[in-house]
Amino acid sequence: MRRRIRENLIHAVLVAVAFSSLVFLVGIVLVLFREGMPIFQKTGLAHFIFGRDWYPTYDPPSFGTLPLMAGSFLVTVGAMAIAIPVGVASAITISQVLPGRARGIVKPVVELLAGVPSVVYGLFGMQIMAPLMMNVFNLPTGLTALTASIILGIMALPTVVSIAEDALSAVPGTYREASYALGATRWETISRVLVPAASSGIVTAALLGMARAIGETMTVLMVAGGAAVVPTSFLQPVRPMTAAIAAEMGEAPVGGSHYHALFAIAIVLFVVTLAFNMVADSFTRRFQRKVAGG
Numbered sequence: 001m002r003r004r005i006r007e008n009l010i011h012a013v014l015v016a017v018a019f020s021s022l023v024f025l026v027g028i029v030l031v032l033f034r035e036g037m038p039i040f041q042k043t044g045l046a047h048f049i050f051g052r053d054w055y056p057t058y059d060p061p062s063f064g065t066l067p068l069m070a071g072s073f074l075v076t077v078g079a080m081a082i083a084i085p086v087g088v089a090s091a092i093t094i095s096q097v098l099p100g101r102a103r104g105i106v107k108p109v110v111e112l113l114a115g116v117p118s119v120v121y122g123l124f125g126m127q128i129m130a131p132l133m134m135n136v137f138n139l140p141t142g143l144t145a146l147t148a149s150i151i152l153g154i155m156a157l158p159t160v161v162s163i164a165e166d167a168l169s170a171v172p173g174t175y176r177e178a179s180y181a182l183g184a185t186r187w188e189t190i191s192r193v194l195v196p197a198a199s200s201g202i203v204t205a206a207l208l209g210m211a212r213a214i215g216e217t218m219t220v221l222m223v224a225g226g227a228a229v230v231p232t233s234f235l236q237p238v239r240p241m242t243a244a245i246a247a248e249m250g251e252a253p254v255g256g257s258h259y260h261a262l263f264a265i266a267i268v269l270f271v272v273t274l275a276f277n278m279v280a281d282s283f284t285r286r287f288q289r290k291v292a293g294g
Contacts, residue, residue, distance in 0.1 A: 032270060036263035039063060048264060054228040054239075056248065056258040063261045067228045069268070071145065071238030072214055074231050075224060078149025079156055079213040084206050086153070087160030091205075094161070095168040096190050107165060114158035122222030125151040130223060137235055143225035146234040151219050156209035163208060167201020168194055200283045207280040211273050217242040241265050 040048060043063050051064015094107050129150055130142030171194050179189040195202070225237020226247065239247075245262050252258040 029270070032263055032267050036260060036265075036267045039257060039260040039264045042257060042260075048261070049268075052230055054244070056252070056261060061257060063257065065241070065261075065265060065268070067230045068239055068241045068244050068265065070230050071224065071228075072240040072242070074145045074234065074238060075148040075152055075220060075240055076210060076214045078145060078234060079152035080206065080210050082150060082153030083156040083160050083209050083213070087157050087205065087209065088164050088202055090157070090161045091164035091168055091202075092190060092195070095165045096186070096194065107162070110161050111158050113154070114162075118155065118216060118218040119222070121151050121155055122219045125219065125223035133235075139235060141225060141237060143223055143237055144235050145224060145231055145238045148220050148224040148238070148240070149234065151223055152213040152216055155216060155219065156213045159212050160205045160209040163205035164198070164202045167198040167205065170201065171197045200286045204280045204283040207276050207283070211276040211280070214240075214276075215242065215269065215273055217246050221246050241269055 043051075048063055048065055049069075050066055051062065052066050053062040053064045054067050055062040090110065094103050094110075098106060125147055126143070129147050132142065133139060133144060133147050134142035175193050175197055176189055179193045184192070220240045221243040224240055224243055226239050226243065227237035228239045228244070229236070231238045245265055248258070249262050252262055
């Protein structure tokens with residue numbers, strides 16, 4: 001009797017903890033939409049999304065978020081151009097090339113990069129990368145979209161490497177053995193058998209790395225330059241959406257249009273990140289079915 005009561009109590013606690021995450025998510029969504037929707041009624045959704053001017057403190061103010069979204073898109077694409085090839089190559093090296101002892105050292109070290117505070121990456125970007133970019137490209141400032149892309153690419157690496165390596169390691173050993181039995185070399189086995197078999201997991205790694213990059217705040221606030229203009233080059237300063245929220249929320253009067261506009265930007269970020277995670281989850285399920293079928 002006592003054992004059954006204990007099991008029921010543990011079950012109830014686990015169910016409550018599981019549902020608490022759902023409650024928190026619903027609460028976040030409700031707060032975002034409650035505080036962000038008023039700006040859509042004032043400016044219109046089309047102007048808010050496609051407006052080219054972000055001047056929230058002007059009279060009259062302008063709340064066009066296209067420069068902010070373009071800045072986020074630019075630095076995220078730049079970060080992924082760095083993180084995906086380097087991350088997948090690193091995952092292949094860790095999974096298929098390094099011996100077991102070295103693999104047990106390298107992978108934890110790579111994953112430790114995820115625990116470095118983002119402000120440390122920001123300081124590295126300001127003190128090392130920004131002066132380097134300024135000197136190499138002869139720019140008036142090194143705080144540009146390119147600098148932010150490089151730092152975000154480094155920050156996204158642990159996510160890409162860890163998930164891609166897990167996907168490669170999960171491919172059944174019979175695939176590799178069959179390839180070798182047919183006379184394929186190690187590189188042919190990796191490129192034509194293992195990578196295609198783990199493609200869904202590698203795509204998942206790329207999508208989660210992209211979500212990590214687009215949601216980063218402190219680093220882009222420190223190294224992107226903070227210019228709310230539609231960029232035409234990686235060598236221009238930009239202001240991504242996350243940086244705008246972090247920089248301006250403290251100055252926005254509660255309940256004012258600027259305040260509601262920043263919450264509306266958060267809605268856009270939430271929807272984009274949710275879409276990335278849903279697509280990544282679908283690829284993860286596809287990879288699991290592929291491995292189970294193999």
